[in-house]
Amino acid sequence: MKCRGLVSLLLLCAALGWVLVYSLWSIAFNPVGGSLPEQVSKAMADSGVDHPITAVLLNFRSYDTLLEIGVLVIAAIAGISMARLPSLEDPAFRTHDALLDALQRWFVPLMWLVAGYLVWAGAHQPGGAFQAGAVLAATGVLMRLGGMPMGFLQPGYLLRAGLILGFAVFLLVALVTAVVGDAFLAYPAGTAKYLILLIExxxxxxxxxxxLSLFVAAPVNDAPESQEGHQ
Amino acid sequence: MTPDLFYAFTGLVLFITGLFGIIALQHLLRKLLAFNLMGSGTFLMLVGLAQHRNGTDPVVQALVLTGIVVAIAATALALVLIRRYYHLAGRVSLERDATDEGRP
Known part of the structure; x- marks a missing residue:
């Protein structure tokens, strides 16, 4: 019975695969009017940055990015509320390894430097807030694994502010441009460069x-978990 | 067949593989991996098709970049949820069946 189900599932997937192959093929070789890269390169002069992807992310389609950071904040809040830990920063989780400690003293400042460079580079070459954020988060993971104290991860105003800051600033810029300027997230001429840098x-x-908080939120110790499960 | 179109078709194969995995596999972590495979396949298809049509397309690349970040956050949240489920229910799959315990 199970075998038959598997075979029919395979057949179904194969059928869907062929439908997709056919549609992909027909999309790839049927001409349509209009080219998005052309439109982007025409509008690049007004965007305030030199790199087309950053321009799309933070100017032409900044609405997507605003919603994206909103999704991230919601995911982080849900993740933290799932973690039944008294504090996200528990000294019991710290390890003490001399080699890792020494390595970190070199790595952490360098990684901060790389993150800072990536934000700045985003204006004219590949880079930007997301890449820099990922590097910064990796630094945090390394710091946590290496046992550096990270007081800001304790539940409190600092954690909340850190989580919401990007979304709040982005939303604030959007609202101000909506009230003072032309439209929601339409940067006034000349200010785009600075607004994008601020948001980034x-x-x-x-x-x-x-x-980082999603990484930290995965419950580490079993003891309080099982107790709570029996209640 | 340009390399870009090849990317798109590779993405299609990944998508179908992931779709098969998410239905056929029991273990929640494997389901999550299969789901991520589907997502990666979709990204490859999007970028590959757009590049095949009119060269490097910043709109699609920005869209996929957004998608990747959301996918990472969703995966992390799913992992937290799966761990919580495991702690509360003691199981790694949604249905209780005989093969459950045997799987690594």
Whole structure:
């Protein structure tokens, strides 16, 4: 019975696969009017940055990015509320390894430097808030594994502020441009460069906080978990 | 067949593999991996098709970049949920069946 189900599932997947192959093929070789890269390169002069992907992310389609950081914040809040730990930063989880400690003293500042460079580079070459946030979060993971104290991960205003900062600043810019300027998230001429840099800086911090707190939120010790399960 | 179109078709194969996995596999972690495979396949298809049509397309690349970040956050959240489920229910799959305990 189980074998038959598996075979029919395989057949179903194969059929769907062929439908997708056919549609992919027909999309690839049927001409359509209009080219998005052309439109982007035409509008690049107004975007305030030199790199097309950053321009799309934080200017032309900044609405997507705003919603994205919103999704990230919600995921982090849900993750933290799942973690039944008294504190996300528990000294009991720290390890003490002389080699890791020495390595970290070199690595952590360098990784901060790389993250800072990535934010700045995003304006004219591949880089930007998300890459920098990922590097920053990786630094946090390394610090946590190496046993560096990270007081800001304790539940409190600092953690909340860190999580929400990027979204809040982004939303604030959006609302101000809506009230003072033309439309929601339509940057006034000439200010785009600075607004994008401001948003990217705070986005980097928040993305790093979100990823790090999701990493930390995975419950580590079993003891309080099983007790709670029996209640 | 350009390399870009090859990417798109590779993405299609990944998507179908993931779809098969998410239905056929029992273990929740494997389901999650299969789900991620589907997502990666979709990203490959999007980027590959767009590049095949009109070269490097910043709109699609930005879209996929957004998608990757959301996928990472969703995966992390799913892992937290799966761990919590494991702690509370003591099981690694949604249905209780005979093969459950035997799986690594």
């Amino acid at each position: 800086l705070f986005l980097t911090l928040s993305i790093a906080m979100v990823l």
